[in-house]
Amino acid sequence: MTVLSRYVELHPTSRSLSQRANAVFPDGVTHDMRQNSPFSLYAARAAGSRKWDVDGNEIVDYVMGHGSLLLGHNHPDVMAAVEAQARLGTHFGASHELEIRWGELVQQIVPSAERLRFTSSGTEATMMALRLARAHTGREKIVRLREHFHGWNDSVTGQPDAEQTIPESPGLPRGILDASIVIPQNDIAALERTLREDSAVIAAMILEPTGAHWGTEPIDFDYVRRARELTAELGIVLIFDEVITGFRVAPGGAQQAYGITPDMTTMAKIVSGGLPGGCVAGRADILDQISMREGDGRERIAHPGTYNANPLSAAAGSTCLAIIADGSHQERAATTAAAIGRGMNAAFRDESVAGCVFGVSSMLHIALGLDVQPPDGYSWGWRSLPKPAPHIDRAASQALRLGMINEGVDLMGGGLMVSSAHTDADVALTIEAFRRTLRAMKDERLLP
Numbered sequence: 001m002t003v004l005s006r007y008v009e010l011h012p013t014s015r016s017l018s019q020r021a022n023a024v025f026p027d028g029v030t031h032d033m034r035q036n037s038p039f040s041l042y043a044a045r046a047a048g049s050r051k052w053d054v055d056g057n058e059i060v061d062y063v064m065g066h067g068s069l070l071l072g073h074n075h076p077d078v079m080a081a082v083e084a085q086a087r088l089g090t091h092f093g094a095s096h097e098l099e100i101r102w103g104e105l106v107q108q109i110v111p112s113a114e115r116l117r118f119t120s121s122g123t124e125a126t127m128m129a130l131r132l133a134r135a136h137t138g139r140e141k142i143v144r145l146r147e148h149f150h151g152w153n154d155s156v157t158g159q160p161d162a163e164q165t166i167p168e169s170p171g172l173p174r175g176i177l178d179a180s181i182v183i184p185q186n187d188i189a190a191l192e193r194t195l196r197e198d199s200a201v202i203a204a205m206i207l208e209p210t211g212a213h214w215g216t217e218p219i220d221f222d223y224v225r226r227a228r229e230l231t232a233e234l235g236i237v238l239i240f241d242e243v244i245t246g247f248r249v250a251p252g253g254a255q256q257a258y259g260i261t262p263d264m265t266t267m268a269k270i271v272s273g274g275l276p277g278g279c280v281a282g283r284a285d286i287l288d289q290i291s292m293r294e295g296d297g298r299e300r301i302a303h304p305g306t307y308n309a310n311p312l313s314a315a316a317g318s319t320c321l322a323i324i325a326d327g328s329h330q331e332r333a334a335t336t337a338a339a340i341g342r343g344m345n346a347a348f349r350d351e352s353v354a355g356c357v358f359g360v361s362s363m364l365h366i367a368l369g370l371d372v373q374p375p376d377g378y379s380w381g382w383r384s385l386p387k388p389a390p391h392i393d394r395a396a397s398q399a400l401r402l403g404m405i406n407e408g409v410d411l412m413g414g415g416l417m418v419s420s421a422h423t424d425a426d427v428a429l430t431i432e433a434f435r436r437t438l439r440a441m442k443d444e445r446l447l448p
């Protein structure tokens with residue numbers, strides 16, 4: 001039986017639901033990442049480190065709410081806070097005390113957060129951060145790093161290349177694409193040249209602080225440090241997009257782990273404890289452009305948003321942040337991730353398959369075909385990969401994903417988001433599932 005035929009056999013209800021969904025949603029899904037060929041998995045419920053699909057299969061979950069569930073599914077304190085708040089009201093159309101508590105926790109935990117505003121998503125947070133930076137500097141251009149992801153707002157979509165200027169996304173006004181300069185990460189010379197040559201027009205530099213796609217392409221610490229020095233010297237606003245890394249890499253995010261404080265930070269996911277929410281935070285003089293002004297002749301930046309700091313997200317977020325502030329959950333999740341990474345790397349070796357699993361903190365990435373392994377079996381230690389990961393065809397990555405689901409493990413794309421709820425039993429199951437999937441892929445000659 002092939003990986004594909006076993007997937008089809010194990011998931012008949014998912015298959016029929018996805019056929020229904022195909023008539024409603026493009027590709028039958030509501031988030032690109034949930035799309036799976038030949039059909040997506042439909043979940044019915046979740047608890048701790050596990051979720052159950054509509055066919056009754058129990059699955060160790062490494063999607064973890066797209067990275068929002070550092071505490072695992074349904075942490076009892078978070079659930080109790082949300083239930084209690086739901087009884088009091090889901091939307092007051094007014095300020096409420098819980099949003100202050102939530103904001104105070106962000107301020108206390110995140111080094112750059114002198115002031116902040118809550119949003120409904122990470123996409124909204126990066127949109128607002130860039131607008132604030134443009135208004136603050138009076139400049140228009142944004143420097144982004146190739147393949148770094150910041151949500152789907154216009155300013156951060158498409159990859160206009162510094163040399164070739166090739167947009168990759170239709171539907172964007174030319175002017176917006178022209179307002180981005182995209183350079184490769186880890187090339188300090190290109191960074192220095194771009195920032196110095198165009199400093200008169202560059203408002204901000206935004207980056208994922210552990211590298212493109214939550215560290216799938218790891219970034220060099222020295223590069224980030226140089227970016228901080230240059231942006232400070234040239235009056236460019238440095239924005240760390242910590243939508244994924246915030247509260248995960250350390251309580252105060254990658255900025256705390258690095259000891260590098262950006263001017264602004266965007267957050268989402270863990271900040272709101274698994275409910276919808278985001279946050280833009282940073283220097284008071286930049287954030288205060290949102291304040292109402294009277295008579296000083298300067299325009300303000302408006303910030304409405306029906307669901308900003310909604311009471312349910314405030315309840316989940318403030319409870320979650322209070323629990324994770326001491327760093328013990330991040331440490332536990334990272335220790336578990338290291339054990340999984342080492343075990344998966346051993347499976348690569350034992351099965352004589354070229355490949356490497358690597359990670360930072362509790363985020364792991366699987367690089368099929370990359371024939372080097374991290375010195376400690378897990379991490380490159382804030383360094384870029386020693387050589388580029390080879391391009392893997394879609395069939396192989398798809399087979400890996402489906403094969404792991406067949407074995408009871410749901411990956412986040414080509415990686416794993418580990419939570420503090422994952423157990424030793426999950427570690428053992430995951431490594432064995434990986435070993436069996438590699439064997440199944442070898443049998444089908446699906447490996448690079």
Ligand SMILES: Cc1ncc(COP(=O)(O)O)c(C=O)c1O
Pocket residue numbers: 066120121122123124126149150151152208241242243244268269278
């Ligand atoms: C680094 C980064 N920035 C921004 C976003 C967008 O956040 P959201 O999906 O909440 O709009 C994401 C989403 O995964 C992200 O990973």
